[in-house]
Amino acid sequence: MEANGAKPVTQNGSVAIADNPDLAVQIRHLNYYFGQGELRKQALFDISLDFPRGQIAIITGPSGSGKTTFLSLIGALRTLHEGSLKVMGRELVGMNNSQLVGVRRGIGFIFQAHNLFESLTACQNVEMAVELTGSGSKRAQAIAVLEQLGLGQRVDYKPNSLSGGQKQRVAIARALVNQPQLILADEPTAALDKQSGRDVVNLMQQLAREQKCTILMVTHDNRILDVADRIINLVDGRLESDTSMTEFVTTHDPKNLDPRMFML
Amino acid sequence: MRTPLAWLNLLHERTRLLVAIAGVAFAVLLIFMNLGFLGALSLTATQIYDQMNAEIFLRSPQTLEISTTEPFPIERLYQVAGVEGVDQVMPVYVGYQQWRNPETRLSRAMFVYGINPRDPVFRLPELQTSEAIAALQRPNTVLIDQLSRPEFGPQTIGLETESDRRRVEIGGQFTLGGGFASDGTLIVGDQNFLRLFTPRTLNRIDIGLIKLQPGTNIEAVAKTLRGMLPQDVEVLTQEEIIGRDRDFWIGTTSTGFIFSMGVVVSFIVGTVIVYQILYTDISEHMPEYATLKAMGYRSRYLFQVVLQEAVILAVMGYVPGLILSLGLYELTTNATNGGLPMAMNLGRLVFVLLLTVTMCAVSGLISVRKVITADPAEVFS
Amino acid sequence: MSLLKRTPLAWLNLTHDRRRLLTSLGGVAFAVLLMFMFNGFKNALYDSQVQLLQLLNADIIITNTQKYNMFVPEPFARRRLYQARAFEGVEDAYPLYINTANWKNAETKATRPVRVLAFNPQDPVLRLPEVQTQLAKLQAPETVLIDLKSRPELGPITAGVETELGDRHVRVVGNYSLGTDFASGNGNLIMSDQNYLRYFAQVDPEDEERDLSTVDVGLVKIAENADPERIAAILSENLPKDVKVITQEGFVQQELTYWQENTNIGFVFSLLTTMAFIVGIILVYQILYTDVSDHWAEYATLKAMGYRNFFLLGVVLQEATILSILGFIPGFCISVLLYNATANATGLLMQMTTDRALSTLVATFIMCLISGAIAVRKVQATDPAEVFG
């Protein structure tokens, strides 16, 4: 089944859409395929979605449903050929690799694995991001973000001497330090214990509010759904449901998902 | 059957395995080349004796090798002639002459063998023909080696030129090769030798060749001769005389040292390469190894896995290394126009294989320490 | 943003794991050592052929036209030297006599041929201070100076040793240090021209008799600021064609060329050096490749963050450069030690010159760059989309 009715697709596969400056991400009739020829396999089917600025959206769905693929497309990590995908007003469909790199610089990424350089200190890892766009004192900026994330005492530690939660917070600091307008997080709490996971999500929420940025987060972790403004459910590469937080709670089994539970 | 963990670990990272094999192969190649060069040099230095038609050689104890001979009395050779088992004795005279290239008029040192024209001193069939024998008997006539360097000039039969300012004519050709001592070789009859090398006499000879009757025990005859002849001559079997000359050349030119050093350093480099591969492999699989330990595998098992990896690497690197070496041997022989006759032999094949396995095993043993000390608790980090 | 202010990622990645760094540097150092060894052997074999020629205290050398290398025993008439002296710009011309004689080992009584260098002790023939200061001792009959670097087969050779040279009594009165070459495999003796007459004027009938009227090598000194090339040309033009006149440099070069063209030394050691170079490439590639694959996720993350391939290429090439320089230093030091050990063990003339060290450094650098360029393909191929999930 499809969430939106089919819309006319132009010859070259891209769809023209009007700019809306209030939208961080605009998606129309997005299809995505892996592989070529015989092995070609469609991973995403005709997705159309809008994400307003400042919104926190959580993407859920069973394993293999295309969540990661979806995030990687918005993150300008793959070249696109069909439909339309605008990030911060820039059309990604048809962009070449080098143009995509430019788009990425305005996005903060957080992965399940922290992917920190073992050889660099927490601060240096964050500085690697500052250096991309950098202006002003990179160390001061890095320390400021790390302090916000409660790592003020750990700036010169190497990842080896940090706990799992601390490492993930360094990774978040790295994603946030350039004050991106869009943050993409793929299961950021999966490797963390309950408390660390909670802390990390709260921090993200707080920073999003302060810096007015949009957050798209993939998670299986029901305990953190409460931070979301909106919950999107993908099944087999198709948009299954797109609900606001309150709607989501009422349509799902209240025994499992008591909104008060999220307030822990 | 047990899971072939060593094999699977190695095979898992294709690129790294290929690089590792290339590394071992090149270490093997370097070792083969060093040994090959050494072998080729010894062969060049001594292959003349394979062409000489004798089982036992007489020469002065002061002689170091074929080109720096000290003459000794021909009577020694006559003394030998009557000994049981001796078929024929043949005197050989040697010396250097300045051979003038008739085209450039530049002279160059030619190594000259003087022989009795009727003696079958060399095993070369072209010297046994009646024309060759007749040429050797003609006054002022020489036979020239076709493998003499081009700087000596044309080798046309009938050509006249000067040797030490005496007029000589080329009466024939043969194919011998000069070795270390000479760039060009002549063979002349003993009467011509006398003329070219005045004031030498035929009573003092440089090398005495002793040809034995077929089936004679060479060692036994050599022993008899040693007991019988005075101290002014040395009795050497073919093997012994080759050994002497070889040791002399390898010693004075330091080639023995040089190429042994080459083998040692190549061995160390190979060890470093394999060590790096194994060490990286182990560091990467540390959590897995620690898990195996936690599951109850003993260190001995992990030890075996690493050693197996080492031996697999050794064999997989040896084969391409050997093939490359054979190619380069061929190439070297051609590139040097036979100046360096590189030939593979079974002993070297086995020796290098053992060396390669040792090389890999040594690296395995150094890198395995990391696994042995693997802390099963590390699984949790 | 200037490069210097950047986080030195290449450096930090390399130095992070100390043990791996040490192994890597060990690898590069050994590749450097291999190149130094093979090159060193080649140079030693060539250098030792001309070390004596380089020490000849002359601007121009006169030899027999036939003498195309030091092996050739053709002398020329001493008259030619007197004739040469008459030319303008020629300050002096003096003879060096060279011959071979059997030296008897004082202990084992075994003989070995040695090369005898003879000259008038008044003439400054050799640029060897050790020899210059001992020339007075050579005035006594049957005395020689002998090279300490002669082969051990010569037996005891310290001053005071008495033995036989060409069946005639001889006394060692001093030593100096020179080394052997292919033409004098066992060693060099120095004696006065008067003693030379004693040993070579009346030899047995089979050997060629020599006196002072024929010379092996003529040494010509020219006026302070005269041009050796020009004077050599004039002498060559005007002296009879039985002698060849060349500058000392040309003489050295002629000898070198002979050995280069007539032996496979160059071929053998160039081949081995090339192979050492390839082994080095493999070694460094392996190091860089491992680094890249270990940090694959991090590099991919950098790409996701917006770093371009160019940046990552820079990181890998920097690592290559650092490795080449850091690995060169220990490689160089071990090579110097090994050169000394080899020189002591074999008497080979192992010389580490600035030129040779620099060219090996350049080779090391290129070796690391090639490996870096191959390894970098792996970084470029990393797909940032794959870090997700």
Ligand SMILES: Nc1ncnc2c1ncn2[C@@H]1O[C@H](COP(=O)(O)OP(=O)(O)OP(=O)(O)O)[C@@H](O)[C@H]1O
């Ligand atoms: N690089 C790829 N090449 C081919 N197919 C791929 C590739 N990556 C993902 N897929 C396929 O695309 C589909 C969607 O994968 P995706 O990784 O987006 O799932 P997901 O929703 O993130 O799952 P999970 O919750 O397990 O992480 C899956 O069927 C997967 O097999």
Ligand SMILES: [Mg+2]
């Ligand atoms: Mg996923």
